[in-house]
Amino acid sequence: MRAFSVLISLAAAVGTSLAQTSAPDTVPMILGIRGANSAGCFSATSMSLALGVSNLKLDFADMYASVTPTDPYDSEAAICVMSIELGAFPLGWRFALADVTYTGHARLSGGARLESFAAVAYFQWEHLKNTQAIDEPTVKNASGSYLMDVPELKVNFGASGPYDQDFSVNIPNYYSASAWSPCFTGQEYSYNDKMQVQFQFQAYLTKAGFSKTGNGVFGRSTGPSLTADFKVVWEKCDPVERNAWGQFRMGDYETCQRTGPTGTEGNPTVIW
Numbered sequence: 001m002r003a004f005s006v007l008i009s010l011a012a013a014v015g016t017s018l019a020q021t022s023a024p025d026t027v028p029m030i031l032g033i034r035g036a037n038s039a040g041c042f043s044a045t046s047m048s049l050a051l052g053v054s055n056l057k058l059d060f061a062d063m064y065a066s067v068t069p070t071d072p073y074d075s076e077a078a079i080c081v082m083s084i085e086l087g088a089f090p091l092g093w094r095f096a097l098a099d100v101t102y103t104g105h106a107r108l109s110g111g112a113r114l115e116s117f118a119a120v121a122y123f124q125w126e127h128l129k130n131t132q133a134i135d136e137p138t139v140k141n142a143s144g145s146y147l148m149d150v151p152e153l154k155v156n157f158g159a160s161g162p163y164d165q166d167f168s169v170n171i172p173n174y175y176s177a178s179a180w181s182p183c184f185t186g187q188e189y190s191y192n193d194k195m196q197v198q199f200q201f202q203a204y205l206t207k208a209g210f211s212k213t214g215n216g217v218f219g220r221s222t223g224p225s226l227t228a229d230f231k232v233v234w235e236k237c238d239p240v241e242r243n244a245w246g247q248f249r250m251g252d253y254e255t256c257q258r259t260g261p262t263g264t265e266g267n268p269t270v271i272w
Helices: 239-244
Strands: 003-007 029-036 046-052 056-058 065-067 075-087 093-109 113-128 138-157 163-170 192-204 215-218 228-238 248-260 270-271
Touching: 029 046, 056 270, 065 075, 065 192, 093 113, 093 192, 113 163, 113 215, 138 163, 138 239, 192 215, 192 228
Parallel strands: 003 163
Antiparallel strands: 029 075, 046 056, 056 228, 065 215, 075 192, 093 163, 093 215, 093 228, 113 138, 113 192, 138 248, 248 270
């Protein structure tokens, strides 16, 4: 079975390419993985994940979508939502996602199409401003930026006739120059700082216009249903820049203050 490959050129949309010039000796540590059940992806936590210096690879075991001639609906999306918490970053480095390559399989006939893919990666840094006991206010700051945000990449597999094969779809990063993570100090592996990358992966299957004949399945019958392989690039930077990082910034966004009892003994009553 031959593989079908799609490469979308976005040279006009990308101002500055994300090129690897050097890389740190170590990579961040994965502290935690959290998945959220969503359409066509019922166990995001059953995925396998590998993080290296040059790539981040995710294999999803349960990410499917299907349409049949008897279905009352014309379309179905397979969506996986998950996040990874990272720590132990290398001092004086930042990273970006140059692109992501989706690989998988689709079986389509009767006008059913695998119409599009989407990929979103959002980096969030949450910083605890004070570490006093519960009788003092707890105040946090949060900053975040999209490392990648591709809401729709059209492929239309099956539009020209029956389709039953593996595919490989490369999605370049639209954001390019503004897609970097914060510049790390090497001290992020602590209680005060929480850094995570939130992901959303999507494949859109439809039989619109062919409701009585369209028949399609997205996802492999064996092995991972979908593999997402991000190319990771690194750049040296000044850690002082970290405090000014983020497309979205929110100061003092969460507070917790003790209201009673007046002493330190007993169970505290708090307000948020």
